[in-house]
Amino acid sequence: GQQLNQSPQSMFIQEGEDVSMNCTSSSIFNTWLWYKQDPGEGPVLLIALYKAGELTSNGRLTAQFGITRKDSFLNISASIPSDVGIYFCAGPPNSGNTPLVFGKGTRLSVIA
Amino acid sequence: NAGVTQTPKFQVLKTGQSMTLQCAQDMNHEYMSWYRQDPGMGLRLIHYSVGAGITDQGEVPNGYNVSRSTTEDFPLRLLSAAPSQTSVYFCASSPPGVNEQFFGPGTRLTVL
Numbered sequence: 408g409q410q411l412n413q414s415p416q417s418m419f420i421q422e423g424e425d426v427s428m429n430c431t432s433s434s435i436f437n438t439w440l441w442y443k444q445d446p447g448e449g450p451v452l453l454i455a456l457y458k459a460g461e462l463t464s465n466g467r468l469t470a471q472f473g474i475t476r477k478d479s480f481l482n483i484s485a486s487i488p489s490d491v492g493i494y495f496c497a498g499p500p501n502s503g504n505t506p507l508v509f510g511k512g513t514r515l516s517v518i519a
Numbered sequence: 520n521a522g523v524t525q526t527p528k529f530q531v532l533k534t535g536q537s538m539t540l541q542c543a544q545d546m547n548h549e550y551m552s553w554y555r556q557d558p559g560m561g562l563r564l565i566h567y568s569v570g571a572g573i574t575d576q577g578e579v580p581n582g583y584n585v586s587r588s589t590t591e592d593f594p595l596r597l598l599s600a601a602p603s604q605t606s607v608y609f610c611a612s613s614p615p616g617v618n619e620q621f622f623g624p625g626t627r628l629t630v631l
Contacts, residue, residue: 440618449523506552
């Protein structure tokens with residue numbers, strides 16, 4: 408089946424640093440979704456991207472839909488301790504209500 | 520709206536026992552799905568449903584049954600639990616024609 412490759416798998420950063428992570432696919436996606444999972448909780452949608460080249464922000468988070476439609480990027484500026492968690496990218500291989508494919512996640516740790 | 524609710528939050532079973540994980544949503548979402556999350560594996564789709572009376576298999580359906588008799592509920596049944604089914608289970612739903620899925624808080628299952 409289709410896979411989404413996320414990198415890095417994990418990262419340790421100092422509070423206040425900026426963070427970048429990315430997600431790549433071997434096939435084209437028409438929508439890219441970024442989720443965050445806090446420890447012991449379910450994933451929460453952060454940002455949804457619908458158009459190649461689109462750049463969307465949600466507070467300190469900014470995500471981009473790659474021009475090739477095979478990748479997406481998530482940046483977090485000025486990290487704070489509550490940014491700790493697992494960040495997942497996801498996308499639907501087909502249009503409409505279809506199952507999502509998820510990356511394996513990037514685990515972020517913030518050192519105060 | 521309560522969103523997506525899951526019960527129980529924690530469960531311990533013995534090998535061979537059966538049980539049903541409950542999932543309900545009050546947002547009138549047609550699409551619902553079940554995932555399992557294991558360390559380093561991300562989220563893997565078990566079963567999904569595009570509407571009442573319609574279900575389909577995901578990536579890892581073996582050992583699990585589902586049914587969808589109402590729009591609101593999508594229970595997941597383990598007929599004969601095995602230690603390999605020890606995992607965290609998440610239910611998710613999405614509105615018609617939209618890819619964004621909303622997740623429940625999860626059920627942590629241990630099979631001894």
